[in-house]
Amino acid sequence: MITYEDGGLRALAEDGRWPELLAAYRQGRAAAVAEAGEEAAAALTAPLGHLIAYAAPPELAVRLFDREGGAGTAAGVADHDAGPLWEVLATRHSWLRLAPLLGPAPVRRLVAHTRALLGEDLSHPAEPDPEGVPLRLEPWEAAGWGETARVREYLPGGGARSALLTLPASREGLGEVELPPAAQPGGRPAGPRVARALAGLGALAPWAQTACVRGQAPAAAALLARDRRVVGGYLPFALAYPALVRAAAVGRSRGCAHGRLGLWRALAAVAGADGQGGAGSTGGASSTGGASSTDGAGGTDGADRAGGTDRDEVNALVARMRCFTWQEPSAGLHHLHIALEDPASGVAWVVSGSQEL
Numbered sequence: 001m002i003t004y005e006d007g008g009l010r011a012l013a014e015d016g017r018w019p020e021l022l023a024a025y026r027q028g029r030a031a032a033v034a035e036a037g038e039e040a041a042a043a044l045t046a047p048l049g050h051l052i053a054y055a056a057p058p059e060l061a062v063r064l065f066d067r068e069g070g071a072g073t074a075a076g077v078a079d080h081d082a083g084p085l086w087e088v089l090a091t092r093h094s095w096l097r098l099a100p101l102l103g104p105a106p107v108r109r110l111v112a113h114t115r116a117l118l119g120e121d122l123s124h125p126a127e128p129d130p131e132g133v134p135l136r137l138e139p140w141e142a143a144g145w146g147e148t149a150r151v152r153e154y155l156p157g158g159g160a161r162s163a164l165l166t167l168p169a170s171r172e173g174l175g176e177v178e179l180p181p182a183a184q185p186g187g188r189p190a191g192p193r194v195a196r197a198l199a200g201l202g203a204l205a206p207w208a209q210t211a212c213v214r215g216q217a218p219a220a221a222a223l224l225a226r227d228r229r230v231v232g233g234y235l236p237f238a239l240a241y242p243a244l245v246r247a248a249a250v251g252r253s254r255g256c257a258h259g260r261l262g263l264w265r266a267l268a269a270v271a272g273a274d275g276q277g278g279a280g281s282t283g284g285a286s287s288t289g290g291a292s293s294t295d296g297a298g299g300t301d302g303a304d305r306a307g308g309t310d311r312d313e314v315n316a317l318v319a320r321m322r323c324f325t326w327q328e329p330s331a332g333l334h335h336l337h338i339a340l341e342d343p344a345s346g347v348a349w350v351v352s353g354s355q356e357l
Contacts, residue, residue: 009048018056022063025049026073033072041072046081047158053088054156061089062101077106080253082160083152087255090114091154095122113257117150117245132309133264140318141260143238150242151256152249165250165334167243168325174233177326179222183213189347193272200266201351204259205247205336208353217324217341220348225326225337232326240323240338247336250355268309270342270349271317320344328354 012021025048032041053061064085067074079085089098090111098115102108112126112135119142122135129135152160168174194212202210211223221232241263248259322341332354341348 009051013051013055018052018060021048021052021056022060025052025064026069029075030070030072038072038076042076042079045075046079046085049075049079049085050081050088050154050158051156053085054092054154058089058093058097058101061092062098062103064089065102065104065107067104074104077110078253081158082154083249083252084110084255086110087114087151087257088154090255090257091118091151095120095125099125110255110257113260114151114255117256117260119147129309131261131265132311133261134311138311138315138318140238140315141241144236144240145242150245162249163242163246165243165246165336167240167336167338168232168235168327171231171327173235174231174325174327177218177230177232179225179228179230180215180219181228182222183215183219188212189214193269194347197266197269197349200262200269201349203248203262204244204266205250205351205353207250207334207355208247208336208351210349210351212347212349214346215348217322217339217348217350220339220341220350221324221326221337221352224350224352226328230326230328232324235323235325237318237321237323237340240325243336244338244351247334247351250334264309264314267314267317270340270347271310271313317342317344328352330354 009021009024012024025045028048029041029045032044036044049064052064064075075085077084077086081088086107087110091114095112095115098111102111109129112122112129113133116122116135116137119137126135149163152162154160189212198210198212202208209224211220213220213223217234218232221230222228244263245256245259248254248262249256320343322343324339324341326337328335328337335354337352339348339350
């Protein structure tokens with residue numbers, strides 16, 4: 001079996017012998033699939049896949065995901081080294097270069113959303129996104145962070161740099177707050193849209209807890225905060241957005257495009273939670289974790305509505321939403337403590353948890 005650890009592969013890369021490296025990747029992956037299964041094969045060949053995705057010409061690098069080599073030879077959306085191989089590829093080339101070359105729909109969609117996160121406007125050159133998520137950043141998406149921080153910075157020899165997920169990041173702007181008593185179960189709204197919103201928020205950070213309550217953001221925070229008296233405060237949603245996107249990319253198999261898609265899915269559900277079957281129903285509703293995101297094909301043409309996501313509704317929600325964050329006594333290197341309040345529906349949502357690296 002040919003693997004990345006075999007001698008000479010880096011020398012081939014230095015000589016630009018990319019077709020031979022791709023053949024070695026395919027041969028090694030197929031053999032590993034037959035011998036140890038898909039998951040082991042992906043891990044074994046990922047370092048070589050990273051090298052190809054990072055440094056090969058795009059015309060060859062995109063072939064990592066093609067099935068033309070036969071069963072077991074193609075990388076999937078979960079193949080990763082320091083990060084997903086498709087995200088490595090997306091950081092290296094513009095959509096203009098990649099669009100005519102990329103085939104598999106799930107990879108194509110994730111690459112397109114990565115390029116949108118990096119500042120490209122794909123609202124016209126890309127095909128419509130199946131869920132209607134716009135393929136250009138809304139102003140509130142771009143306001144809270146610079147382009148260089150939106151996706152991992154990959155290194156040519158393997159590895160990556162990424163910002164730590166911390167919300168709140170410090171005590172700056174926060175003060176002592178007395179949270180209200182935790183709501184009783186009868187005060188917690190239920191219904192299919194509420195459940196979808198909880199699942200969407202939980203999918204962003206599977207290591208965190210989620211819940212909702214009829215009331216304001218501090219009342220939602222009280223459901224999961226350890227103490228009634230906390231150091232907390234309000235902040236614009238634009239400043240919370242980066243942490244919510246990064247939360248889905250804590251694991252190496254997932255990228256920031258997963259976070260953006262998942263957050264839009266959750267916001268669309270929150271925006272509709274005062275509709276039929278939403279916040280108007282009462283009963284118990286809380287969730288730990290959530291559903292995983294869908295990796296369908298496509299981009300968007302900028303239409304106001306497609307595939308279930310109404311961009312105008314989401315933008316209106318973000319404009320009116322109040323965001324409350326607070327510190328916990330002991331927080332992991334990744335931590336997220338935020339409550340999101342929609343004054344229009346009278347419902348507030350909370351996501352809280354921490355994780356060590």
